[in-house]
Amino acid sequence: MTTTFRQLAARIESERAPAKADLPWLKLATFGDLTTIKGALRHDANLVSVTGVEGDYDAGEVSPAEAVARLRAANLAGIIYTTPTHTPAAPRWRALCPTSSPMTPADRDAMCDRLNAALSGILARESFARSQSYYFGATGDGRDHRVHLVDGRPIDKATELHKVAAPDPVTEPDDDDFDLESLIAPDFERIGGALAFIPADDREDWRTVGMALHSESKASDAGFDAWSEWSRASEKFDAKDQRRVWESFGRRPGKRVTIGSLYNLAKANGWNAKEAPAPSRLTFLTPSECQATPSRGYVVKGILAPGDVGCIFGAPGAGKSLIAPHIGYAVAQGRAAFGMRAKPGRVFYVAAEDPHGMRGRVTALKMRHGDAGDFTLVEGVSDLLSTDSQDLEALKSAVETQRPALIFLDTLAMAFPGLEENSAEAMGRVVAVARSLAQWGAAVVLIHHDTKAEGKTPRGHSLLNGALDMAMHVSRDDVGVVRAKLTKNRNGSCDRDLAFVIDTRVLCEDEDGDAITAALVDELASGSVPRAEKLTDSASAALAILTGLEADKPDNATCPGVPECEWRDACVAGRAVSGSENPDSRTKAFRRASKELAGQGRTIIIGDYVRSHIPLSNKHYFDDLGTFDE
Incomplete structure (x- = not known):
């Protein structure tokens, strides 16, 4: 004004x-x-x-x-x-x-x-x-x-x-x-305390209380229930009359009766708001009552419940924007993901970063798993940070209307441009936006980066991690296995082993006849892949030389591998495995690297041949949105 x-x-x-x-x-x-x-x-x-x-x-x-x-x-x-x-x-x-x-x-x-x-x-x-x-x-x-x-x-x-x-x-x-x-959200605890002092027998007071609750609750069922519960103390209570009169409120001309009138009636009957003890917010439960507590329900069983705010985070290229649509597509189809049940529901995938690339990812998911009418790719969101954000208003309106079960915001940095990530106030805005989208029951998952040191928390102020119900750190090891480690989980254990390798799907051909591909998740059975120890620099270099020799062999599918002597000579001839000027020292370095790779199961010896343990098809690399790089 x-x-x-x-x-x-x-x-x-x-x-x-x-x-x-x-x-x-x-x-x-x-x-x-x-x-x-x-x-x-x-x-x-x-x-x-x-x-x-x-x-x-x-x-x-x-x-x-x-x-x-x-x-x-x-x-x-x-x-x-x-x-x-x-x-x-x-x-x-x-x-x-x-x-x-x-x-x-x-x-x-x-x-x-x-x-x-x-x-x-x-x-x-x-x-x-x-x-x-x-x-x-x-x-x-x-x-x-x-x-x-x-x-x-x-x-x-x-x-x-x-x-x-x-x-x-x-x-x-x-x-x-x-x-x-x-004033916006009625304080029914305070109202209930006041109603306890007002007799329910006088019809004029009865109508005044009803009109006050009708106005305060914006004609909600909660307001009607509060009025009805109070009214039942009178012998004159009539359920049909109660509903008829309630529905007549708001249609009558004249001055609106507000909650203040109800409080005035309560004060006239001895209620003192200042002296009235504040209702206790404590709940005392016996073991039996704890056991009888209903389940929170789930979107993805064991990691996401309705109304949760979660975060999938990792380094660029780790695969966070690969596992997110994979899980979302499973929810849209009502099928399990990584052995976890998914309750079928609508999914909004907000692609604030490279929406065109995400179209390819969704196309690949459709080619593999079939259509999913409840999976919706949302484009055009570029600013959820501004206090007058039109994007946020449009998104909230769509969420309220369509009631998705799961919403992804990919990525946090692109959806909240200019965000001061180390500011508690700024991260508070991110959490408030996520909670505002979750108010209709959706689980909201942010896609974000990790710290430079690949820490166990998302990048930025600790307020974000503290507000999360689920946090998942995605990283890729030296042999191409991607692991999603739960670092925080209010719905179950953090010990789940979520692992996958990256596969590709040819979408079409470009104008030059070259294949256009997109990346997909190939789930690995829980516990089927041992966690790889970090290789020494020499062993990593030797493995890279071996995979290069494998790629150069056109008959790789039928050949038992690369001759071990050929691999050895290639390693000794260069300076990648060992920088020593002495060929004997380089040969000893190769033997140590070869032993390390075999000990970790990175190579398989077949007679005089050797081959890498991970199939060649899984050694391609992708950025977060699935761009294929040879």
Whole structure:
């Protein structure tokens, strides 16, 4: 809402409501459209810009008139207005000071320090919470309500005001003001506590409670259930009449009844919101009750459940963008992947990086496994980071409408361009976006890079790994076996052995008649491939020479291998296996390398011949999107 400060002062002066909960609220700021998990818009990460600063005073000693005098002494423009609980004997008021132009949320901190300095350091600690918002106006007859408009300069021009000692800042709203989150998501625990004090026999009160719950819950079933449960305490309860009257609410003209009316009824019957004990959030379960707890369900059994946020991460070329669509395609077809059951459901694969290459991958999956009508490749997503991201709005709308069971974001870097990965706030945005997509029950999996040292956590701030329900590290060993190691798993063990080799599928031919191929996963049975030890440089060089000799032999399929003497001579002739100038030393180095390769099962000796253990067809390399490289 855009208004002048004089118009705002007049609005605050004239606003009236029967209860504080019915008053409107204000914030000198602009919020974006990023909701929390509970659906709230008013939180620090969603604050886009500020046009002023608010200060709250509730110590009950300094009068509004004295606050006006202090603002005038500092030559600050502003508004001082009293709160609904203000009395002359116990003053409570708020100060609003505008800036000359919109500023960043971080700039607000310094502006709040200046306002606190001008008021001699008396502001309550809630004033320093960036997203704190406040009610305005008066309740009842408003006899003690006061609004003072002070002329002066914008607070950002008062550069001489310096920070004074201030209370520790908070990020949660004061109890004196309802959190906007509670206005968006009804607090049924608080409502239930209030309903316990209201008799259900008076029909007028019964209707008032129903209309208040209808308004607060936006006519949801949860609101109706709360009203019905309370109404059953009366002998007059009639289920059919309950439903008929509920459906009539909202269609009648006149002033809307809000939740404040319900709270007023509760207060009139002895309920005290301030003294009412907060409902316990603790749950105490016996072993039998633990045993009876229903399963979370699964998308991929043992690693992904509905609503999870996961991450598949690894080095470039490791195969993370190969295993992800492989698992997604299995979910879309309702078949197992790596021996894990998959519950059939729609899959969104958001290809933010090289969508054309991913088309080839999906084509290869269709050629091998058949069609999958529930697998959807999503293109066109290029920015989920901006607070006003149109891509995010379009994606959330599609998710809400089509309700996929599984969503991949490939890759995090391309979907969130310009992301400061080492920033907790920035990674918090990534997690918030993922959770916002998961709110309708989908598991969301991010495709990301690992650290330079191939660590056990995704690259960037540790907040990301801490928020994950599943993390899978993908790496490839020297012989071409790709392993996906679970480094975090809230749905089961991390000991699963997920291993595969890379196969290819010819899609078509290009204009020159050359084959266009795409990479596919060839799953290896769990435990069938021993984990290869890292080879020495000499052994790696000897193995590379052997595979090169194999590739040069056109009859490789029928030949028992490469003559061992030919392999030895090729290794000794060069300097890859040993850099020594002495041929005997190079021969000894070859023998050590040959023994190491045979000991690890990397080579097979057949008489006077030797061949590598991994078939030649599995020695091609691919980047993450499956581009074929000879």
